[in-house]
Amino acid sequence: MKRGQLQIQESIFVLFVFFIILVIGMVVFYQMEFRSIERMRKENEDVTFYYLISYVPAMPEVVCSEKGIVEECVDLVKARAFASYDNDYYRKIFGNRKIILNADGEKIELYDFEPSKYSAERIISTPVSVYNPRDKSYTIGKLEVYDYEN
Amino acid sequence: MNKKGQGVQFNWIFIVIAGVFVLMFFLGFLVKYMDIQDSKQNAQYGWDFKNHILGLKSTEQYSNFSAPRFKINYDCENIIINGDQGFSMPYSIFMEEIDSGEILFWVEEYHKGFLVDRVVFISDASKKYYFDEEYRSNIPPNIRLVSSASNADVVVSSDPLKVVDERDRKEIFVNNGMIEFVDDGERFLYDNDFFIYGAAFSNSEIFKCTQDDLEERFDILSELYISKISYLSSSQSASCTPLYNTLRNALTFSLTAAEIKSSNDNLINYGCEVVF
Numbered sequence: 001m002k003r004g005q006l007q008i009q010e011s012i013f014v015l016f017v018f019f020i021i022l023v024i025g026m027v028v029f030y031q032m033e034f035r036s037i038e039r040m041r042k043e044n045e046d047v048t049f050y051y052l053i054s055y056v057p058a059m060p061e062v063v064c065s066e067k068g069i070v071e072e073c074v075d076l077v078k079a080r081a082f083a084s085y086d087n088d089y090y091r092k093i094f095g096n097r098k099i100i101l102n103a104d105g106e107k108i109e110l111y112d113f114e115p116s117k118y119s120a121e122r123i124i125s126t127p128v129s130v131y132n133p134r135d136k137s138y139t140i141g142k143l144e145v146y147d148y149e150n
Numbered sequence: 151m152n153k154k155g156q157g158v159q160f161n162w163i164f165i166v167i168a169g170v171f172v173l174m175f176f177l178g179f180l181v182k183y184m185d186i187q188d189s190k191q192n193a194q195y196g197w198d199f200k201n202h203i204l205g206l207k208s209t210e211q212y213s214n215f216s217a218p219r220f221k222i223n224y225d226c227e228n229i230i231i232n233g234d235q236g237f238s239m240p241y242s243i244f245m246e247e248i249d250s251g252e253i254l255f256w257v258e259e260y261h262k263g264f265l266v267d268r269v270v271f272i273s274d275a276s277k278k279y280y281f282d283e284e285y286r287s288n289i290p291p292n293i294r295l296v297s298s299a300s301n302a303d304v305v306v307s308s309d310p311l312k313v314v315d316e317r318d319r320k321e322i323f324v325n326n327g328m329i330e331f332v333d334d335g336e337r338f339l340y341d342n343d344f345f346i347y348g349a350a351f352s353n354s355e356i357f358k359c360t361q362d363d364l365e366e367r368f369d370i371l372s373e374l375y376i377s378k379i380s381y382l383s384s385s386q387s388a389s390c391t392p393l394y395n396t397l398r399n400a401l402t403f404s405l406t407a408a409e410i411k412s413s414n415d416n417l418i419n420y421g422c423e424v425v426f
Binding site for chain 2: 004008011015018019022026030033036037040041044047048051052054055058060061063065066067068075077078080081082084085087089092093133134136
């Protein structure tokens, strides 16, 4: 083989190795990017999850009201009615979550869509004032929101 | 040309071809990188936007949202940021396409005898609105109100002389329990001034689907209240039963908001527990 041909083959080989290193670098870079996007998605889903704890007790479906004026408490009778109501309407709001109200020694499942498979479960809870219209009494209840990660 | 000269020429061709490949590779990488960064930014705006709405929905309020200028579309189910990222938005919203960095939010309760939902009104904060005097009292201070229809981007009026189909602005004509989007001629019945604001903040398509969504929510809540009535009528004195039946009928047959409200308010006059 002539000296010139040898030099060209050497250059092609160098370029080939250079491209391989570049491709590996890019794959690693994109993986890091996608990981950071996934992290961002999780962080934002966390924010949504934490907002739910203040959104749920204020929903018209469970919130107390008298003569149309909303009060800061959960109506026990409305909560029971809501728990027995099966409607896909709320699936788009709550997604893969479970919401439980513990009040008066009773565990009321307001919403339940627990996926068959999940990688992690998180729970947040908050005390809520619960009104029982039957005897017009107020008690302290606990609202729990379960979040399922796939 | 001698052999040495050919060799030098070949080297140059090789370098140019290899250089073009390397350059294309880096350019492709750069374009893809910029796409990813844009998508990331759009996703972040979308999440911020969605969480902002969820945070606002617990109570009646108003606020502004600032970000670098971006475009938001809403198709009744999703918001789409800069034509790229779509985010499901399962809440009642009145808005139309926005291309701005300063966005205003206004959350207003919709009642039809009882609270049905807190609806979010979203608009470009720089938009100027003209409303007839009778519709101005409920409007929060972050909305730019103008006193003359000729200066406004959106005109809402019962006066046919103020809504004359001018091209550069949106016009809503309110007349005889009917809301008309002058631009496309779409008309809707309304039973609450709340929908007049909804029309000012949305287009006819969004208006219709949000109105339908609120109707669905009203039906769900009516069912819940009918369950509550059954529970209360069994636990209250017998004299309350006819009153509860009146309210049950008002909810079952979706009577007017005034009839539903008065049937509920009447309960308290007879010492019976109100339903809502």
